[in-house]
Amino acid sequence: MSADRPNIIARAASLAWRPPDTRPPWKWAEEHYEVPVSNIPGKWRSENSPWVRKLMEEFADNSVRQITVMCSAQSSKTETGMILANWIVAEDPSPAMWIAASDEEGLKFANERLMPAFHMCQPVKRQIPDSRTLAKSMEIYFPTMLFEIVGSNSKAKLQSRSRRYLLCDEVRNWPKWALPMAKMRVRTWWNSRILILSTPGDEKDVLHNEWLAGSQEHWHVPCLNPAGCDYRGPLEWENVRAEHPQTRKCVKFRDVPGVVDEDGRWDFDALAPHIRYVCPRCGYMQRDEPQARWRIMSEGVWVSHNPKAPKELKSYTWNALLPFWVKWRDLVQKYVMAQVDLDHGNHDPMKTFVTESLGRPWEDRLRFAVSEGYIDDRVSDFTAPFNEVRRFLSIDVQGKGGRHFYWSVHAFAPGGAQRVLAWGKAWSVEELRSLAATYAVPAQNIVIDSGHWASEVYGYVMESGVLPDGNYAWKAMKGDKAPFYRLGELRLPYTWTFVDPFLGTNQANRVRPIRQLLFSKSSMLDRAEACMRGIGPSLELPNDGDMLHEYKMQLTAYERMERIKANGVVEVEWTQKRPDDHWGSCFRQALVAAMATGLMDVVNEPQQNAIKS
Numbered sequence: 251m252s253a254d255r256p257n258i259i260a261r262a263a264s265l266a267w268r269p270p271d272t273r274p275p276w277k278w279a280e281e282h283y284e285v286p287v288s289n290i291p292g293k294w295r296s297e298n299s300p301w302v303r304k305l306m307e308e309f310a311d312n313s314v315r316q317i318t319v320m321c322s323a324q325s326s327k328t329e330t331g332m333i334l335a336n337w338i339v340a341e342d343p344s345p346a347m348w349i350a351a352s353d354e355e356g357l358k359f360a361n362e363r364l365m366p367a368f369h370m371c372q373p374v375k376r377q378i379p380d381s382r383t384l385a386k387s388m389e390i391y392f393p394t395m396l397f398e399i400v401g402s403n404s405k406a407k408l409q410s411r412s413r414r415y416l417l418c419d420e421v422r423n424w425p426k427w428a429l430p431m432a433k434m435r436v437r438t439w440w441n442s443r444i445l446i447l448s449t450p451g452d453e454k455d456v457l458h459n460e461w462l463a464g465s466q467e468h469w470h471v472p473c474l475n476p477a478g479c480d481y482r483g484p485l486e487w488e489n490v491r492a493e494h495p496q497t498r499k500c501v502k503f504r505d506v507p508g509v510v511d512e513d514g515r516w517d518f519d520a521l522a523p524h525i526r527y528v529c530p531r532c533g534y535m536q537r538d539e540p541q542a543r544w545r546i547m548s549e550g551v552w553v554s555h556n557p558k559a560p561k562e563l564k565s566y567t568w569n570a571l572l573p574f575w576v577k578w579r580d581l582v583q584k585y586v587m588a589q590v591d592l593d594h595g596n597h598d599p600m601k602t603f604v605t606e607s608l609g610r611p612w613e614d615r616l617r618f619a620v621s622e623g624y625i626d627d628r629v630s631d632f633t634a635p636f637n638e639v640r641r642f643l644s645i646d647v648q649g650k651g652g653r654h655f656y657w658s659v660h661a662f663a664p665g666g667a668q669r670v671l672a673w674g675k676a677w678s679v680e681e682l683r684s685l686a687a688t689y690a691v692p693a694q695n696i697v698i699d700s701g702h703w704a705s706e707v708y709g710y711v712m713e714s715g716v717l718p719d720g721n722y723a724w725k726a727m728k729g730d731k732a733p734f735y736r737l738g739e740l741r742l743p744y745t746w747t748f749v750d751p752f753l754g755t756n757q758a759n760r761v762r763p764i765r766q767l768l769f770s771k772s773s774m775l776d777r778a779e780a781c782m783r784g785i786g787p788s789l790e791l792p793n794d795g796d797m798l799h800e801y802k803m804q805l806t807a808y809e810r811m812e813r814i815k816a817n818g819v820v821e822v823e824w825t826q827k828r829p830d831d832h833w834g835s836c837f838r839q840a841l842v843a844a845m846a847t848g849l850m851d852v853v854n855e856p857q858q859n860a861i862k863s
């Protein structure tokens with residue numbers, strides 16, 4: 251290494267006499283930067299991605315400490331970081347570190363993208379050391395500075411010497427501890443700069459929190475109505491809709507005639523000519539045309555949604571509607587396909603669409619679920635073989651408009667495969683008993699909700715007779731807020747309790763106590779949803795069921811939301827989106843009964859779930 255020293259010093263000295271280039275990095279790049287791999291090859295031109303100009307200017311501003319970019323994939327994100335890496339070497343040399351998600355990705359990035367870019371940029375190329383020991387793929391000893399590329403999974407390297415510039419790529423794939431650790435490296439520099447470039451991960455993860463702390467800039471675009479409209483607002487996916495060819499009204503994609511066939515298959519070529527970007531103020535519907543996409547991109551401006559943020563913290567977000575080369579129809583197609591998967595219980599494509607196309611963190615997985623189409627897949631003609639071993643009558647008790655009951659009959663096979671045989675409404679206990687006889691459900695397999703009219707329900711239980719084991723035949727059941735119940739090492743979704751039906755009266759302690767099944771409502775909502783979405787034991791609903799539509803609506807009355815709290819704990823919340831859930835309640839009770847009688851595997855409930863319902 252010592253042999254190279256005089257050379258380095260001589261070159262450093264000659265470079266130091268050059269007058270500084272005071273142009274912003276994007277102007278500098280238009281002269282010096284060539285795009286090595288791109289859909290628009292040749293000299294880089296900022297007019298093809300004008301949205302990166304402002305953050306590039308801030309990158310050269312010593313009063314800015316950190317710029318956090320959370321954006322869609324393939325929209326000039328990494329290219330922007332590479333341009334700034336070249337600019338650092340050429341114009342403001344100081345120790346710099348590019349941090350990739352892993353060492354392997356860092357090596358690949360260095361060999362395939364960054365080194366070719368360094369070699370194509372003349373002011374940088376003439377500084378690349380000839381010696382192979384000084385110009386390795388992961389660290390380059392330029393005469394004036396060290397540029398190194400490391401993986402976020404490499405603790406030792408993140409803890410190494412101080413750096414003025416940190417360029418952080420795809421932070422969403424980093425270990426949680428890596429960004430705070432890397433940020434320590436710049437503390438000794440008064441003029442340090444951190445650039446974070448990433449597609450989003452989950453809501454409130456490390457990346458999202460960094461972004462929230464900054465200026466939160468969104469690209470605001472003008473309305474293109476030629477009749478004139480002074481609206482300017484964020485470029486948002488929610489404004490992408492369709493125009494009905496006959497009524498000229500703004501409609502959902504699926505409401506364009508001829509777009510979806512009877513089997514639910516989509517014709518995107520038929521849909522494409524009707525896709526529009528709709529102005530939220532005047533309702534003007536802009537067609538998906540290159541000139542329009544170009545104007546949206548080039549006439550937009552950045553607007554901070556967090557103007558009170560500290561001046562040194564900047565943050566930007568953009569989505570795939572911004573680069574003019576992305577056709578809206580391609581995004582619509584991705585969205586619709588993801589929606590179809592979501593309706594069948596697969597969330598992954600929608601998560602990919604939200605994070606990688608919309609540039610938004612993933613928050614609640616069911617936000618985009620507009621239909622309960624998934625439950626239609628459970629409707630059956632009951633012709634497949636079914637090895638029934640037990641059936642239950644499950645009863646939900648109601649008071650509004652006079653005492654009445656919602657009921658359903660559930661047949662189970664070993665392992666928990668289930669057929670719902672019938673459901674309905676009854677107006678008296680006698681009617682319930684005769685239903686039990688009709689469907690051949692023995693009295694010990696009748697479960698009834700004791701959550702509201704407890705003493706009345708306990709009365710029915712006592713009237714149901716006593717079994718050889720000394721317990722009453724009917725089982726009282728009550729949903730509860732607990733996430734689970736402990737039984738030794740196990741965390742169960744239900745537990746048995748004993749209640750004295752006459753507690754607090756002079757009859758207390760006189761009669762046989764009632765065995766009551768207490769169950770975690772949120773756990774059972776989880777399990778019920780899994781069954782309805784076809785995950786776990788099979789579920790079949792009769793295709794000729796009475797009020798089948800209403801039954802399905804009640805079964806899917808609850809919506810599940812998942813949030814990741816700041817401390818990393820997953821919080822699950824069930825919210826009731828439709829008022830009637832009575833048959834849903836019967837369904838959950840039947841699942842508890844199947845579980846408590848050994849028909850279904852009971853796996854440990856998750857420990858961490860903080861649950862509200």
Ligand SMILES: [Zn+2]
Nearest residue numbers: 473479529532
């Ligand atoms: Zn308008």
